[in-house]
Amino acid sequence: MQTEHIEDRSQGERASSSKEGREVKMAAIKLYGMMLSPNVTRVVTVLNELGLDFDSVDVDLRTGAHKHPDFLKLNPFGQIPALQDGDEVVFESRAINRYIATKYGSSGPNLLPTPSAKMEAWLEVESPHFFPLAQTVVYELLIKPLFGATPDTAEADKKAAELDKLLDVYEAHLAAGNKYLAGDVFTLADGNHMSWLFLLTKSPKAELVASRPHVKAWWEEISARPAWAKTVASIPLPPAV
Amino acid sequence: MAPVKVFGQAMSPNVARVLVFLEEAGADYELVDVDFQAKEHKSPDHLARNPFGQIPAFQDGDLVLFESRAVAKYVARKYKTDEADLLREGDHSEAAMVDVWTEVEAHTYSAALSPIVYECLIFPLMHGKPTDEKVVDESLGKLRKVLEVYEERLSKHRYLAGDFLSFADLNHFPYTFYFMATPHGALFESYPRVKAWWESIMSRPAIQKLSATMTP
Numbered sequence A: 001m002q003t004e005h006i007e008d009r010s011q012g013e014r015a016s017s018s019k020e021g022r023e024v025k026m027a028a029i030k031l032y033g034m035m036l037s038p039n040v041t042r043v044v045t046v047l048n049e050l051g052l053d054f055d056s057v058d059v060d061l062r063t064g065a066h067k068h069p070d071f072l073k074l075n076p077f078g079q080i081p082a083l084q085d086g087d088e089v090v091f092e093s094r095a096i097n098r099y100i101a102t103k104y105g106s107s108g109p110n111l112l113p114t115p116s117a118k119m120e121a122w123l124e125v126e127s128p129h130f131f132p133l134a135q136t137v138v139y140e141l142l143i144k145p146l147f148g149a150t151p152d153t154a155e156a157d158k159k160a161a162e163l164d165k166l167l168d169v170y171e172a173h174l175a176a177g178n179k180y181l182a183g184d185v186f187t188l189a190d191g192n193h194m195s196w197l198f199l200l201t202k203s204p205k206a207e208l209v210a211s212r213p214h215v216k217a218w219w220e221e222i223s224a225r226p227a228w229a230k231t232v233a234s235i236p237l238p239p240a241v
Numbered sequence B: 001m002a003p004v005k006v007f008g009q010a011m012s013p014n015v016a017r018v019l020v021f022l023e024e025a026g027a028d029y030e031l032v033d034v035d036f037q038a039k040e041h042k043s044p045d046h047l048a049r050n051p052f053g054q055i056p057a058f059q060d061g062d063l064v065l066f067e068s069r070a071v072a073k074y075v076a077r078k079y080k081t082d083e084a085d086l087l088r089e090g091d092h093s094e095a096a097m098v099d100v101w102t103e104v105e106a107h108t109y110s111a112a113l114s115p116i117v118y119e120c121l122i123f124p125l126m127h128g129k130p131t132d133e134k135v136v137d138e139s140l141g142k143l144r145k146v147l148e149v150y151e152e153r154l155s156k157h158r159y160l161a162g163d164f165l166s167f168a169d170l171n172h173f174p175y176t177f178y179f180m181a182t183p184h185g186a187l188f189e190s191y192p193r194v195k196a197w198w199e200s201i202m203s204r205p206a207i208q209k210l211s212a213t214m215t216p
Helices: A006-011 A038-049 A093-103 A117-146 A153-175 A194-200 A213-223 A226-233 B013-025 B044-049 B068-078 B092-127 B133-156 B167-171 B173-179 B185-190 B192-202 B205-214
Strands: A003-005 A029-033 A055-058 A082-085 A088-091 B004-007 B029-032 B057-060 B063-066
Touching (some): A038 A194, A088 A093, A088 B092, A093 B092, A117 A153, A117 A194, A117 B063, A117 B092, A153 A213, A194 A213, A194 A226, B004 B013, B013 B167, B013 B173, B044 B063, B057 B068, B092 B133, B092 B167, B092 B173, B133 B185, B133 B192, B167 B192, B173 B192, B173 B205, B185 B192
Parallel strands (some): A029 A055, B004 B029
Antiparallel strands (some): A029 A082, A082 A088, B057 B063
């Protein structure tokens, strides 16, 4: 995986990073973002599941690179990630994941088996239900302290309580003969949860997962996947986490 | 063929989201009321259809489904014809654009617009709660920025995903319909292409038919 920075792109489309003066071929897929962002690693999860080569282009939110005109051409909403596949540009991590899972579905496990009503329902569940709650808990209790900011513990506790209720439904679902969210096989429904779920298990609210036998078993199963090990290795978490 | 069943009320934006696609397809459907006052949404029967105790839920023969966007996709796929292909799943590039702008509606557009609907309409009318103008002002600020991006996009393409009407455009209908009933609906006047796009959605016969059932 090669890395370049968004400000370097003015030097030319086919810029190559070289060590020892050697030209290195860039992959067709470029992922723009920063690896600390779980919305970016939501995509990395799927890229790795499919065994796809990609180049990582650093867009560091801390430097305001996401508001740079070059980046706004890729995502007019100025958010990470964005993905470039040849001439195709896609943004919104879940749209990106659906795009790569469909287009490159034969490179790896079939993450979007159709027809699967159960998969579609639980794929959707992640977005309005799980993500906003997990994001608040992780952001307040894990990310803010890392940057020396004061967490809003009242808000975090409120969302953790809602997440507690939500995970009861997951627990019941997984206990009802579902090894994965869509049933017997790992799908995009599981994959889309992993980046934020991972940080939840590193947060002070990890017991939300650990206290539920089926949710815990599900997390242990999906996080044992070899592709996930590769994804985790690319997340620059500080040693304290 | 038995009509499909949608559980919930047409006035609920997420139920309406599903009805949009059924109406566009001209499909037979039955709307089954879920009595919130009587806590029917928490009844074992309803929880068997939607384990989160929400509306809509959906049934087509033996198939039971929940999550309005998953149901809407199911409907769009089932009733797809050569003329009415709202998801464009046969073409990776087109499907990607449909997905992008469907996600934008879910995370960015509705996040800015729906608080205004809740504060100005739903809370006062349904819960007797007063409007929090601070929330409204904050949301209007966000919405203006979003509409700027939409204005730019719609100056390049007739619809959001491209030059074809898609799943992405129609997903905007329910909350935008209610937004127009708030005192802030005139905001769209400042974004002529967005306004034109909205009017073209509203003028569709299926949308006209559905709108009539959503007005109290």
